[in-house]
Amino acid sequence: MEFKDLGIEAAKLLGMGIAIGFGAIGPGIGLGLIFSKAIEAVGRNPEASGKVQGIMYIGMALTEALAIFALVIAFMIRYA
Amino acid sequence: MSMKEIEISIAAEPIFHIGSFPVTNTLLMSWIVMAILIVFALVVNRRLKLHPGKIQNAFEMVVEYIWDFMAEMLESKKLAKRFFPLIATLFLFIWVANMIEFTPGIGSVVIHEEGHSAAIPLLRSMNTDLNVTVALAIVAFLVIEVSGFLLLGFFKYGSKFINFGSPMKFFIGLIEMVSELGRLLSFSFRLFGNIFAGEVLIVVIAAFVPFFLPIPFMAFELFVGTIQAAIFALLTLSFIKIAITPVEHH
Numbered sequence: 001m002e003f004k005d006l007g008i009e010a011a012k013l014l015g016m017g018i019a020i021g022f023g024a025i026g027p028g029i030g031l032g033l034i035f036s037k038a039i040e041a042v043g044r045n046p047e048a049s050g051k052v053q054g055i056m057y058i059g060m061a062l063t064e065a066l067a068i069f070a071l072v073i074a075f076m077i078r079y080a
Numbered sequence: 081m082s083m084k085e086i087e088i089s090i091a092a093e094p095i096f097h098i099g100s101f102p103v104t105n106t107l108l109m110s111w112i113v114m115a116i117l118i119v120f121a122l123v124v125n126r127r128l129k130l131h132p133g134k135i136q137n138a139f140e141m142v143v144e145y146i147w148d149f150m151a152e153m154l155e156s157k158k159l160a161k162r163f164f165p166l167i168a169t170l171f172l173f174i175w176v177a178n179m180i181e182f183t184p185g186i187g188s189v190v191i192h193e194e195g196h197s198a199a200i201p202l203l204r205s206m207n208t209d210l211n212v213t214v215a216l217a218i219v220a221f222l223v224i225e226v227s228g229f230l231l232l233g234f235f236k237y238g239s240k241f242i243n244f245g246s247p248m249k250f251f252i253g254l255i256e257m258v259s260e261l262g263r264l265l266s267f268s269f270r271l272f273g274n275i276f277a278g279e280v281l282i283v284v285i286a287a288f289v290p291f292f293l294p295i296p297f298m299a300f301e302l303f304v305g306t307i308q309a310a311i312f313a314l315l316t317l318s319f320i321k322i323a324i325t326p327v328e329h330h
Contacts, residue, residue, distance in 0.1 A: 058318060061311040065266045068273030075276070079090050 016074040023070020030063040088280055092209040093200045095191070105201055106209035109186070113177045113206060143168075154321055159231075163320060166223060170216065171313035177206035178275065178305025182282075182298050207275040207308075210268065217267035220316040225260075228323030240327060263319065267312070274308050 038056040094102035151160040190199035228237040243249040278301040
């Protein structure tokens with residue numbers, strides 16, 4: 001079977017997988033960096049853990065939003 | 081069992097119409113959330129005492145904690161008092177909606193309509209509708225911009241975006257403007273994506289293993305719901321802080 005015979009449904013499934021698969025790489029690396037640095041900071045200065053946590057959660061939300069964009073796009077490709 | 085049984089729709093389904101205005105299942109759900117909050121507020125308000133009991137004490141501690149946090153973040157007690165109702169309401173509205181997400185009956189009570197093959201759930205988790213999260217994002221966005229204009233002055237805040245001081249400043253202003261508008265997108269998509277992905281995850285797991293296995297995932301989704309509600313309120317607060325901080329001159 002040739003690629004052009006795949007049909008629109010199969011193309012949608014492929015597109016969904018590719019969108020979320022590639023979209024999760026960058027935010028994954030970013031989240032790892034954020035948490036490793038946060039743990040390092042708390043390890044060096046345990047008294048500052050409250051402040052570090054607040055900033056960490058905001059950074060997490062901003063980074064994670066990118067993965068969520070990819071996820072929403074993936075859902076839209078498939079279901080909308 | 082085939083994957084065909086899994087029914088997922090991104091758009092909320094209309095249940096009935098008032099005139100030409102469709103009432104969707106997520107709209108019904110948001111009315112329920114509002115009713116819960118209003119009833120709770122009325123009951124609590126009537127039973128407030130000057131000498132608090134145990135429960136009132138606990139709630140007062142929570143309110144005080146949020147209050148102090150906001151005052152520390154905004155570096156002003158007056159501003160904290162001004163923004164506290166909005167930030168707390170945003171958090172409570174989203175949080176309650178996420179907490180009652182898995183209550184039996186929500187999503188499982190369905191109605192059948194002629195001409196429609198799929199069953200339509202009567203109630204559906206509020207934040208799985210992009211309309212709801214976009215509305216919340218617009219509220220947050222308007223508050224951020226208006227408080228920037230009011231507290232910093234029209235020209236001072238406007239010069240963050242349109243600045244003819246130098247070519248460099250002009251381009252930075254343009255980038256600022258785009259990122260400001262991008263917040264609308266990220267605010268709404270973050271909440272929608274997290275909660276909707278959670279719902280889909282539960283549906284898929286329940287299709288494979290209907291008993292027991294979904295429970296830990298539901299617990300995790302409740303945790304995610306709490307985090308997302310907090311993040312929404314926290315980001316609104318910190319963007320307000322950024323908006324009302326004057327640009328530093330080096």
